[in-house]
Amino acid sequence: MSSKKVVVIGGGTGLSVILNSLKESDVELTAVVTVSDDGGSSGIIRDYINVVPPGDIRNVMVALSTLPQDQLDLFQYRFKSQDDFFAGHALGNLIIAALSEMTNDMFESIQYLSKLMKIEGNVYPVSNSPLVLNAEFMDGEIERGESHIVTFDKQIKSVWVTDPNQEDEKPAAVNPVIKAIEEADMVILGPGSLFTSILPNVVISNVRLALEKTKAKVIYICNIMTQEGETECLTDYNHLEIINKHLKKRTVDTILVNNRQIPQKIVHQNSPKGYLKPVEHDEKSLIDNGIEVISADFLDIKNKNIYHDGKKVRQAILNLL
Known part of the structure; x- marks a missing residue:
């Protein structure tokens, strides 16, 4: 019997944790990764070279790679802060950026690098262009830029993405992403930042339509903790409600939630000012x-x-499969 096809959509460290475990299973994995990050090393490289931000893609590739750990450690190595020219950059980010410049095609460069890194499954940037995240807050104010949006102490009402290289056109996901979603047995959203890792993928119009058409079971892995600048005071139901609202119909029918109590000492260490709490x-x-x-x-x-x-x-x- 053929392996079940599982598509995991998102970004950030949470996505890598899940993928690293799933690659040990008899499933055909595809990771669809956000391309709207504009902070840190990814943001600097994005601004200089105008390529899809490589950070989340790099972490996903490491999670799915079967290379020896010492080689993965080299790919993940981040230059020290006193190295003025390379300060803060991960070596893998520079390699991905170089390949993208050589091929003039981020998607194809990732597929080439996937072979070199002996990836179990597929790694697909959701778009071949770096996208900009836009947000409207509850008070009607609109701001642009992922790293900028989360600095406001206000609740986000909705988000959408635009392509700075083609302002007059709606962004579209690459065809392999759409095909993977339509042919999947299961689509997983998260875990990850709700407004800055998950939604920037699913609000792309052809991704939203593919999620509507797919016969796959669509599940959401809810974050364990709320997130500053994004989900303070939101319950797990609120998280899911926001996703379905952005999808314009109820698409997600299953949610995974943690029910183990987190020691208060650990909660305080992760949020010394008390802003963040376990998701209710x-x-x-x-x-x-x-x-x-x-x-x-x-x-x-x-x-x-x-x-x-x-x-x-x-x-x-x-x-569930």
Whole structure:
């Protein structure tokens, strides 16, 4: 029997944790990665070379690579701050940028690098162009730029993406992304930043239509903690409601939520000012709206930081498959 096709959409470290565990399973994996990051090393490279920001793509490639760890450590190596010219840049970001410049095609350069890195599955940047994230806040104010948007102490109402190279046209995802979603057995959103890692992918018009058409089970892995500048005070149901609202119809029917209590000391260490808290579970609203809820201990605490336990999430996903 052929392997099940699983598409995981998002960005950030949470996505890499899930992919690293799923690659051990008998599934055909495709990671669809956001291209609207404009902060840190990715943002600097993006501004200088006008390429898709490489940071999230780099982390996903490492998560799915089968190369020896010492080679992956080299790819992930970040230059020290005193190295003025290379300060803060990860070597992998520079390699991805160089390949993109050589081929003049980010998508094809990632496919080439995937072969060199012996990737288990596919890594697809959602677009071949670097996109700009736009947000409207509840008070009607509009701001641009992912790293800029999260600095406002205001609730975000909605987000959308634009292509600075083609302002008059709506951004579109590359065809392999659409084909992967339409042919998938399961599509997973997250875990990751709701407004800056997940939504920038699904608000692209042909991605939204593909999610509407696919026969795949669409699930959302809810964040364990709220996020400053994005999801303070939002429940797990609020997260899902926002996703479905951006998709313009109820597309996500299943949610994975952590039910293990986080020690208060760890919560405080992750949010010393007390802004961030564990995402509140609103089971009644979820069930009343016909949402399938998979509630379990998905918590993993490493070096006092809060993550999803990749192995436990993998088992829940395989059970759903």
